[in-house]
Amino acid sequence: MEPTLESSAKNILPEVNIHIVGRNMLQNQLLLSFLKNEIGADGTYVPTVREASLTGGAENMPTNFLVIDTKDVEIDKLWYEIALWKKEVSGNCYLALFNVEPKLKIEKKAMSMGICGIFYNNTSLHTIAKGVSAVLKGELWYSRESLKRCLLEIRPLLNYNEPHLNTYLTLREVEILTLIASGYGNKAIADHLNISEHTVKTHIYNIYKKLRVSNRLQASLWAAKNLS
Template sequence: MTEWPAGEVFLIGANSLLNELLGHFIADKIGAVCTTGATLSCIPAATDGTAQKRLVLYDFSSRNESLEDLISSDTNNILQTDYVVLTNVSERLNIECEALQCGVRGFLYYQGGIETLLKMIHSVSNAELWISREIMTKLLLAGGLKKNVKQKGDIYTLTPQELNILNGLTKGYSNSAIAETYCLSPHTVKTHIYHIFKKIKVTNRLQAALWAAQHM
């Protein structure tokens, strides 16, 4: 039997009945405490110093769902502190590489069954990514093709607000400090940062600051 060391699993999505049924199954199989909710904001922030990460199964089956919605709802920084796996994903979306850069740890597709679910839990509990070889290859090739070339034109793809927020990032400001400086909500700042990272092709704040040093 696979066991989740933290003993806590969150099932997030609009279909509460399906989540509750799946939660009962997971609790029976791995002895985890399962909690359901509609969005990532339902999950309390991780306690400082907590060694064990929680497993979050996020139902991505809604036709109106997007990675931007996922990030906007992450008010407690769950994507960075815990193990988030997207479930019921359509392979036609091709969101894996971008989602991994946002902090997602794996993907379960419509075709996956119970055995696949349990194998995923075992792998993720060992701090492994749950992705296909094809996606891993695509991700590695994308990273390998990146070149540190100074492109002056890139800066013009950022909006004035995004430039302000990027300036805050280069100064080491936290999201809350940026929000206060530019009279924005923390949710809005987080969404802008997501778009900035996507536009300038970086995955974290340090890379964004280095990019800014070269282009601004």
């Protein structure tokens, strides 16, 4: 089942570097070429996570996005390489996995490792482009079912400064936070509540500030613990 997050894969960010990681050179070239055309990004392909060399990271520099192929890869070894790599890099970087076997059920571990999205081995190129676009806009790319299932389970594995339960949220902010935790993207939230996307973004900014979180995953974890 494809995620229900809605987003356009066109013209999302002017400066994005896509790094396709994996040993299938032909496949990686094709995927990279497709994402370049759909998103308007620069990019490279490399065999392993450790060989991914990032550019930017400072203000006004490109955003980096690693899309990692999991086909014929030892998953435990991949987690180890990602953990080492994350200790050595800084700056604005997103990670996603593709060619994932659904039966592996790695969503919980992926979330705990800070992976922003998962693309299964039956995911189309157009859906991958749509998902990359959504992640670059600050969304998560997991199915709603897996997101709901994993949120409470991975909460102890994540470390962030959680505000007190008495944090004041308006009724509208609670509505939006609940939808975020259910896997809705900004457009879907706007359509559901009959408000503009700009208004949704303003509410999300205020929610993040009040909860002292920086992304949808952390906000969703807070909601799973405190709004259920």
